[in-house]
């Protein structure tokens with residue numbers, strides 16, 4: 041391919057940011073100094089498209105935005121046509137291609153925060169700093185719903201920093217520039233400014249009988265020794281005893297199904313991938329957690345990072361993967377720091393890399409950060425994102441186990457799904473299945489919001505008895521923005537139980553709405569979320585989500601039957617004809633609110 | 643005759659209750675065509691791998707949770723396909739409404755016919771419905787990009803990029819409803835990598851990309867396809883021998899296309915064949 045550039049130059053600082061990631065350029069073809077040798081040989085850099093997203097991050101993290109000169113330099117270094125790189129950079133909401141302040145505040149205006157007064161915070165921020173767009177943005181769910189309303193400041197520099205405001209009050213966010221926060225995540229605490237101890241997100245922390253949450257708030261997340269002393273790496277040893285096929289057999293027998301939302305049997309996925317003759321196989325851990333109301337994966341990663349490293353190692357062993365990608369959402373600075381630390385420590389102690397535990401297993405993990413795109417959590421969009429393409433879902437078939445990342449057989453699993461494999465191997469499939477644990481993200485009008493671990497079969501009412509509710513409960517949103525509202529509290533929190541109630545367990549969201557919440561406004565926020573997050577590929581979703589939002593605006597002013605008919609027709613078309621789950625579920629919550637809560641009854 | 647490829651296995655599928663036999667690897671659309679069914683398509687192109695983005699071609703496959711895009715879903719043995727079911731028609735209708743309400747379809751062949759056939763009413767979303775209306779980009783003398791007519795079918799991007807031209811002058815930028823076809827930083831085409839092969843114009847299904855001559859004549863009101871003749875000849879610029887179809891109105895060449903069934907060029911040309919007609 042013949043690249044053509046417009047000749048914009050990077051600044052010293054931009055060039056340094058890219059070179060720190062990629063190393064200095066080898067030849068003039070990659071944007072280095074021109075030597076005589078270069079003129080004599082037509083060397084061309086190898087295409088390294090998959091480094092595009094990390095390179096964009098490098099510039100955006102250091103400078104705060106990506107100039108044309110910086111983008112051109114990245115394109116030269118990686119042999120990428122500038123139009124394509126521009127298309128990728130403009131896909132992600134955390135990147136800016138226009139100058140902006142170094143520090144940008146992201147104020148969550150999403151569902152759980154809206155149920156806890158985010159509007160007041162947002163309005164006060166606007167009063168003080170003017171309309172959103174430059175110094176501050178309205179943000180979709182930041183995954184800190186247990187401390188709603190939340191805000192997150194991201195500050196470019198070397199190092200770049202983050203500061204958490206949760207709960208944010210109109211008083212706490214006094215300045216956008218703020219006091220210079222500490223650098224993210226340095227040992228031993230691996231903290232981010234403004235964060236609270238992760239155990240505060242786990243009301244059950246330290247209680248006996250916990251399975252997935254047993255180490256959270258109990259064990260130092262920075263210490264591999266503590267992890268091992270608390271039972272870490274016994275599952276991997278057991279895996280080596282069982283052999284890859286034996287591990288898959290246990291997982292199949294346990295009945296484990298995916299916790300990322302689609303509830304697909306994990307053992308079957310692993311079995312299908314392991315069987316593929318094409319190589320290499322890849323493992324992708326989906327830690328993009330962006331479904332509004334979901335924060336369980338963050339809590340697991342922050343509180344027990346080695347568990348995820350161990351679980352990924354086991355998955356890789358069972359399915360024959362030498363390389364795993366951990367794709368973590370860009371707005372999770374503390375989880376990112378703790379996992380980076382855990383991966384590096386595990387590597388230095390022979391638990392990642394070649395010949396793990398002397399068993400001949402070779403496996404390593406590369407952490408990749410998302411950059412603000414809910415759609416990249418979709419299991420094929422995540423591949424495109426890692427490969428340096430726009431994060432658009434692919435059409436299936438072919439399925440990931442046949443042709444996934446880089447066109448190779450790929451296992452993609454959610455964080456919670458993976459950590460379940462540890463107790464399956466530690467206890468045996470049968471003992472595990474007898475009391476199968478599930479995490480729930482409880483937020484909204486409750487006394488003790490947070491991540492709860494229950495065994496399958498507990499009812500919604502029992503869960504709410506544990507969390508306590510505030511005000512008069514009007515409805516519960518199960519499964520997040522892609523889920524549905526329910527009013528019946530005696531439904532068992534199982535995949536079948538929620539399905540029978542016309543809802544979904546989804547990613548485990550339990551968002552309690554009391555009678556003070558303006559439901560029409562909440563629906564508008566849901567519609568806005570899907571409009572903002574649609575990748576734009578297919579017509580039903582790209583235009584349908586816009587028409588849905590427009591109709592809800594009209595309906596919240598004046599209820600008109602033709603708009604209700606319109607919503608249903610557009611909704612059904614999004615469900616039937618969209619490419620991926622985003623468009624297919626974009627009408628679920630709105631439909632349930634109309635049918636079950638009578639939001640637009642006159 | 644000796645077949646060039648080993649014969650493909652044939653599979654049986656049912657289209658609207660009618661049995662058809664197609665070679666393995668065929669799409670549902672191929673099977674529909676074999677059965678004589680007219681399924682609307684927009685982002686499908688005979689010379690490209692479809693992105694299956696427009697969804698006007700959706701059909702109902704028995705047993706499937708969602709509708710399937712006929713243009714890209716492979717036919718499977720025993721598949722039962724409904725091309726004209728209530729559910730498929732309803733989705734097509736709404737997709738046409740969504741497109742018609744947001745995009746100028748006035749130069750999209752058959753759009754008006756389908757809108758009538760499916761009873762689509764793009765006006766139903768009201769006067770305030772968001773659109774992609776924007777001024778046409780006229781930044782060179784050869785062709786115009788009028789993205790108010792763009793349905794984001796990805797065909798131009800695929801033709802310019804890895805499927806044909808390998809130039810990568812344009813890509814999809816932005817996300818969701820704000821997504822557009824763009825050069826880097828929305829630079830004028832003259833600053834971009836574009837080599838003016840016009841292969842993007844060749845595949846554009848809506849007229850969003852058009853010859854400057856066509857664009858200007860439409861603006862003047864002189865464009866009249868009924869007065870045009872088409873002559874296919876061989877390009878004389880080089881020895882490759884590409885086919886050119888010259889579209890002539892009032893003794894003037896008004897645009898140049900190339901037959902898609904040419905086994906070598908498949909409708910693609912270079913700047914000389916496409917735009918060098920000033921010298922013919």
Ligand SMILES: Cc1cc2nc3c(=O)[nH]c(=O)nc-3n(C[C@H](O)[C@H](O)[C@H](O)COP(=O)(O)O)c2cc1C
Nearest residue numbers: 298299300326328329330417418419453454457621
């Ligand atoms: C729009 C969309 C967003 C998604 N986001 C996530 C996510 O953030 N994390 C996740 O694990 N799964 C997400 N999923 C589900 C994945 O597509 C996939 O089913 C899952 O990662 C598979 O892992 P599991 O079988 O372990 O659940 C999303 C799906 C869709 C359609």
Ligand code: SF4
Nearest residue numbers: 575577578581620623
């Ligand atoms: S349904 Fe929406 S998010 Fe999914 S591919 Fe289509 S436009 Fe993109």
Ligand code: SF4
Nearest residue numbers: 802836837839840842
């Ligand atoms: S004219 Fe050719 S090079 Fe230019 S954008 Fe179109 S396909 Fe690409």
Ligand code: SF4
Nearest residue numbers: 792793795796798846
């Ligand atoms: S300009 Fe034409 S070919 Fe390109 S995406 Fe738009 S409609 Fe399709």
Ligand code: FES
Nearest residue numbers: 148153181182184
């Ligand atoms: S952090 Fe605001 S809704 Fe989740």
Ligand code: FES
Nearest residue numbers: 685696697699713
């Ligand atoms: S023609 Fe099939 S999806 Fe566009």
